[in-house]
Amino acid sequence: MDNQNQALDFILQSALLWSGMVKKADQQLSVHGISFSEFGILHQLSLAPQQRLSRIELANAVGLSASGITRLLQPMEKIQLVEKEQNARDARVSLVKLTPTGQQIYLDALQTCNFFATQFVSPLTPRQQEMLVDLLQRL
Amino acid sequence: MDNQNQALDFILQSALLWSGMVKKADQQLSVHGISFSEFGILHQLSLAPQQRLSRIELANAVGLSASGITRLLQPMEKIQLVEKEQNARDARVSLVKLTPTGQQIYLDALQTCNFFATQFVSPLTPRQQEMLVDLLQRL
DNA sequence: ACAATTTACTTGCGCACTCAAGCATCAATC
DNA sequence: GATTGATGCTTGAGTGCGCAAGTAAATTGT
Numbered sequence: 001m002d003n004q005n006q007a008l009d010f011i012l013q014s015a016l017l018w019s020g021m022v023k024k025a026d027q028q029l030s031v032h033g034i035s036f037s038e039f040g041i042l043h044q045l046s047l048a049p050q051q052r053l054s055r056i057e058l059a060n061a062v063g064l065s066a067s068g069i070t071r072l073l074q075p076m077e078k079i080q081l082v083e084k085e086q087n088a089r090d091a092r093v094s095l096v097k098l099t100p101t102g103q104q105i106y107l108d109a110l111q112t113c114n115f116f117a118t119q120f121v122s123p124l125t126p127r128q129q130e131m132l133v134d135l136l137q138r139l
Numbered sequence: 140m141d142n143q144n145q146a147l148d149f150i151l152q153s154a155l156l157w158s159g160m161v162k163k164a165d166q167q168l169s170v171h172g173i174s175f176s177e178f179g180i181l182h183q184l185s186l187a188p189q190q191r192l193s194r195i196e197l198a199n200a201v202g203l204s205a206s207g208i209t210r211l212l213q214p215m216e217k218i219q220l221v222e223k224e225q226n227a228r229d230a231r232v233s234l235v236k237l238t239p240t241g242q243q244i245y246l247d248a249l250q251t252c253n254f255f256a257t258q259f260v261s262p263l264t265p266r267q268q269e270m271l272v273d274l275l276q277r278l
Numbered sequence: 279a280c281a282a283t284t285t286a287c288t289t290g291c292g293c294a295c296t297c298a299a300g301c302a303t304c305a306a307t308c
Numbered sequence: 309g310a311t312t313g314a315t316g317c318t319t320g321a322g323t324g325c326g327c328a329a330g331t332a333a334a335t336t337g338t
């Protein structure tokens with residue numbers, strides 16, 4: 001098994017893992033009424049200073065396009081998980097801010113997601129999990 | 140950083156990596172006229188005994204639903220990358236077989252994909268790449 | 279001061295996929 | 309050997325995105 005095949009295996013193996021992972025995550029998170037993508041948004045917002053980010057920052061943080069973010073946020077605003085806020089310095093950017101409701105839903109969903117994620121990586125020892133996260137972060 | 144957060148990081152980091160990876164792979168493979176999903180199909184078929192698989196086997200191998208496979212294969216049959224073949228023992232299954240054309244396109248695309256994959260994992264040493272593939276395969 | 283370019287979004291369109299329902303075939307039970 | 313249930317696949321409807329084009333605001337160049 002040479003290096004090239006190893007790299008190819010990595011890509012194809014990831015495809016397989018990922019498709020299953022998202023499906024299960026969405027399913028588990030559905031009890032909170034949110035999708036995995038929406039969880040990702042809540043997560044990034046909760047990490048952000050003052051829990052607010054521009055839409056572009058959000059898009060980069062979760063790996064979606066700007067238009068994807070626009071459409072994802074529409075229903076989230078409607079059910080008050082996040083709210084719009086405009087930037088005083090630059091009228092182009094419309095900031096997204098986590099509401100208290102959104103914060104609460106996030107904390108609930110975080111429990112579920114942590115449980116799921118922990119279960120997902122459970123075939124590995126903690127030492128191996130650490131190594132895996134470390135390796136991925138270098139890519 | 141406890142174990143739970145590590146697991147969560149793994150999931151979210153994967154989301155980010157994966158979204159970028161597929162986009163780049165699709166872009167590079169477009170010179171061969173195929174998508175990354177289609178490459179996955181050609182790859183699995185080329186590995187299979189007699190280069191033929193049922194649609195269900197294919198779906199499981201690449202992580203798509205049965206209906207996804209049906210729709211992906213339609214254009215691939217039209218341009219003769221694969222062909223239908225029926226199973227003598229069971230009239231329900233319709234096998235998918237790689238054509239010589241498909242084989243050729245696959246080999247060309249494999250070069251591209253190997254190059255891309257190799258580049259993608261290049262921030263890691265060969266030793267680390269090996270470890271990464273090994274860890275993923277246990278999940 | 280005013281055009282030209284760049285940036286932050288939004289919108290129209292379309293593709294890729296899923297889920298649920300349907301059809302055909304096989305297998306098991308009576 | 310008919311019925312019941314499981315399996316392989318296709319189809320209809322709907323969702324979740326991306327891409328390209330459009331708008332509005334900021335920045336840059338002159």
